[in-house]
Amino acid sequence: FEICENKDETKKTLAEAGIPVPEGKRFKENSSEEEILEYAEQLGFPVVIKPISENAGKGVFSNLSSKQDVKNALKHVRHELNYTDIIVEKHIEGIEHRIFVVDGKVHGVVNRIPANIVGDGKNSIKQLINMKNKSKRKNPNIASKLIKIDKEVIDSITDLGYTLDSIPPKGKRIFLRSKSNVSTGGDPIEVTDELSEELKELAVKATNAVPGLDVCGLDMIVDKENNTGVIIEINTKPMIGLHVFPVEGNPRDVVSPILDYYFPETKNSKKTNLYFDFEAAIAPIRNRLVNEIEILPPPTLEFIKSKNFLVSGTLVNEDFRNAVRLFALKNNLHGFVKEIEEQKVQIVIGGKEKDIQEF
Secondary structure, X not given: OHHHHOHHHHHHHHHHOXXXXXXXXXXXXXXXXXXXXXXXHHHOOOEEEEEOOOOOOOOOEEEEOOHHHHHHHHHHHHHHOOOOOEEEEEOOOOEEEEEEEEOOEEEEEEEEEOOEEEOOOOOOHHHHHHHHHHHHOOOOXXXXXXXXXXXXXXXXXXXXXXXXXXXXOOOOEEEOOOOOOHHHOOEEXXXXXXXXXXXXXXXXXXXXXXXXXXXXXXXXXXEOOOOEEEXXXXXXXXXXXXXXXXXXXXXXXXXXXXXHHHOHHHOOOOOOOOOOOHHHHHHHHHOOOOOOOOOOOOOOHHHOEEEEEEEEOOOOOHHHHHHHHHHHHHOOOEEEEEEEEOOEEEEEEEEOHHHHHHO
């Protein structure tokens, strides 16, 4: 975690292991703007500027093609966003891939493309953004990661000669940001089968170069034509939803490998569709009522019967719901009670037939 949290340390660790990384240099708080501009020019444009330790693409400016571009980016990153410790590195052309690795094996690869809309010849860019956001809300992974119309979006469409009221031609894809982060409106496309075995091996080699790195999301810029890759970042807490709920392509189960790695004793055990309400389970700890919670294994599905009740009446209130929960717990029953509207609840209960009858 300590290595991957610091992007400069990550690059050094990978470079020492012979893993390709972008050429670049760290500039701390006391480095002058002139010093940074001089290095960027020496490195050769285009370049990338990014904070030493941030996630979700915060403060990252890529494809800066002139001293003035670097100057503008520095003003924003160092003075407005207050990221004074930064890296300047060579911009690498290619397609960015997020590669999910668990215990030395690749389990999922997504190609993240920047926030974009596709013209239909009828709607304005602003309307198309609203329509895209509406479709995003249907995907559990990106439902809250909508496209916000901010300075970067306005600048992007302005550079292309558009305004928010422009109606782009049918089929014309317009990229609204330069960064591909899903958190800022990008789209995850599942491409595991398209990535070559050589590049998957490179990803595993990069993971093995970092001590103690068991689960990670590794960002690689891929040159498909030459089948080469450059590692630009490693995340120790990657978004697993990218792989489970891609916008295009087949979903990948990246959850089972994580569980099997950390809990090998359950690897071949029978799976169940029953699950715990995690928030409810740890609530007593969060409320400092207890220091430890023991959760019993879920019952096997063969012995579970279930019933669904709708209960309404003047006495159906919070006291009633609490009494139902307590009675169910005492009788070894599972399920939940949920308020649907005032004085009306849904009760779903599961357990042995005789216990349900008693309930």
